[in-house]
Amino acid sequence: MEFSSKLLENAVYEMSQLPGIGKRTALRLVLHLLKRPTEQTQKLTLALDHLRNDIKFCTNCHNISDVEVCEICASPRRDRSLVCVVEDIRDVMAIENTSQYKGLYHVLGGKISPMEGVGPQDLTIGPLVEKVKKGEIKELIFALSSTMEGDTTNFYIYKQLEGLDVNTSTIARGISVGDELEYADEVTLGRSIVNRIPFENSLKAN
Amino acid sequence: MEFSSKLLENAVYEMSQLPGIGKRTALRLVLHLLKRPTEQTQKLTLALDHLRNDIKFCTNCHNISDVEVCEICASPRRDRSLVCVVEDIRDVMAIENTSQYKGLYHVLGGKISPMEGVGPQDLTIGPLVEKVKKGEIKELIFALSSTMEGDTTNFYIYKQLEGLDVNTSTIARGISVGDELEYADEVTLGRSIVNRIPFENSLKAN
Structure with a gap:
């Protein structure tokens, strides 16, 4: 032009x-x-x-915030023993919108991606491990996107936590609510069968 | 959000x-x-x-320019008796890319659109008429988009020029080069038949 x-x-x-x-x-x-x-x-x-x-980042969860400690981390109603590990603020906003989660977050600031030159030192993995070492956290929920980079990051953090007294879980992968089985991809459908849950539990979820 | x-x-x-x-x-x-x-x-x-x-606008053609008189208006190689009336700088760039046009431009800055609150006084129609009155311009080519607003603007300018010694033309509407007839819309196809040109002329165009 x-x-x-x-x-x-x-x-x-x-x-x-x-x-x-x-x-x-x-x-x-x-x-x-x-x-x-x-x-x-x-x-x-x-x-x-x-x-x-x-721009400021919450000193506890590293989410974007205008104050030292963000609203979520400062709230007395939140369960401090539960921490959900996410990539960025958009994921926090998405999970908050569900109104199903009452724990805290930890924002990594990205995923480990050698292709884009993002290594573990570029993310807030160190502070996360330090937080876990204090012993207040009972469960870490990994909620990264299910890509190669997301899985690598999950595994890297998991390895860093070895020997520490904390449970780790990952969000369920499966068929979207309202989706038809025939249009689901095989990997997702396969996982949803392997990781099936007792029927009574699905009744509770609603 | x-x-x-x-x-x-x-x-x-x-x-x-x-x-x-x-x-x-x-x-x-x-x-x-x-x-x-x-x-x-x-x-x-x-x-x-x-x-x-x-931002500056060329004092002659009203196109965006960093200098008083833009490169096109200042060029001695351009035909000053031919002026192409366009909506904005994007149209100038598009026509310049064809390398088929050697006249000058006049940038209106928009189209008459009562819906968007754009009247004739918001466009550079006054200066255009003044330019024509000087008598240097032999032909005005209307090259606005062929919408209701474009047609209204063309007609408004045409009326303003009544009694002045200038020819007016409009760019040809027809089937795009390389297009299949069966996929053309009826209005365009209809116009391309009504406004057919001698076959010899089409040979010259290439």
């Missing part, structure tokens, strides 16, 4: 560095901002700069 | 004000910026602020 303006070219280039945004989409977004009052661009850039520079 | 941080919520909100970007996508983009070095966010926000505050 040839631009008649360096300013425009630069803005489009920087916008197209965001994931899933190509040059054409970037141009559309930038032209949209140009048509709107200057304030809209100001608000956007201020909000992004503020977030990037003033 | 409930956020654990006001800063995050604010950034996601402003990002989701862009067209085609919902809350979920906005969250993904913002989290991406958080994982990257601070400089990337800085570069993006600087580029956007610069563009919005320092």
Whole structure:
């Protein structure tokens, strides 16, 4: 693409560095901002700069937070002996939306992925092990996505916890509620049969 | 969506004000910026602020430009008697890519659209009529998109030019090169038959 303006070219280039945004989409977004009052661009850039520079993470669970200790970790209603290990804030938001979980979280900040150059030292695995060593935590629930990277990360943490007095579990994989069996992939269907649960338990879940 | 941080919520909100970007996508983009070095966010926000505050428009064709008179308008190789009327810079870029056009442009900055509150006074129609009155322009080519708004805008400009010594034309609508007839919509196919051209002309076009 040839631009008649360096300013425009630069803005489009920087916008197209965001994931899933190509040059054409970037141009559309930038032209949209140009048509709107200057304030809209100001608000956007201020909000992004503020977030990037003033972002804080909860010292306990490492989730994004505006205060030292996040609301969830500070709540007296939460079960402190139960900790759910997740990848990022989106997973916390998803689990919170279910209203089924009353324990705390531990946000890793990613998954071990040699392909993307993410090693265990880039994640908050060290602080997690330290927390477990204090002995307050009875159960760790691994809730990472079930990919190669997720499984590797689970196993790495599991190995680090050897010899420590803590139970580990992983969230159940199976057929989605409301899904037809015939459309499920074989791995999921296979796991859902191997890991079947007593029928009475399924009655309780609702 | 409930956020654990006001800063995050604010950034996601402003990002989701862009067209085609919902809350979920906005969250993904913002989290991406958080994982990257601070400089990337800085570069993006600087580029956007610069563009919005320092943007200039060519005084002749009203296209986005870093200088008083844009490259196209300043070029001695361009035919000054031919002016193509387009909606925005994207159309200029698209036509320039064809390398078939050697005249100048006039960028309207939008289309007349009562639904979106865009009237003739919001576009650069006045300056266009003034330009035509100077008598240098022999032909105006309307190249707006063929929608209700585009047709309205074309007709409005056409009416404003009444009594002035200028020819007006509109770009040809027809079956795309390489398209199969059976898949073309009826309106386009109908127009391509009504506006058929001598076969010899089609040989010249290549």
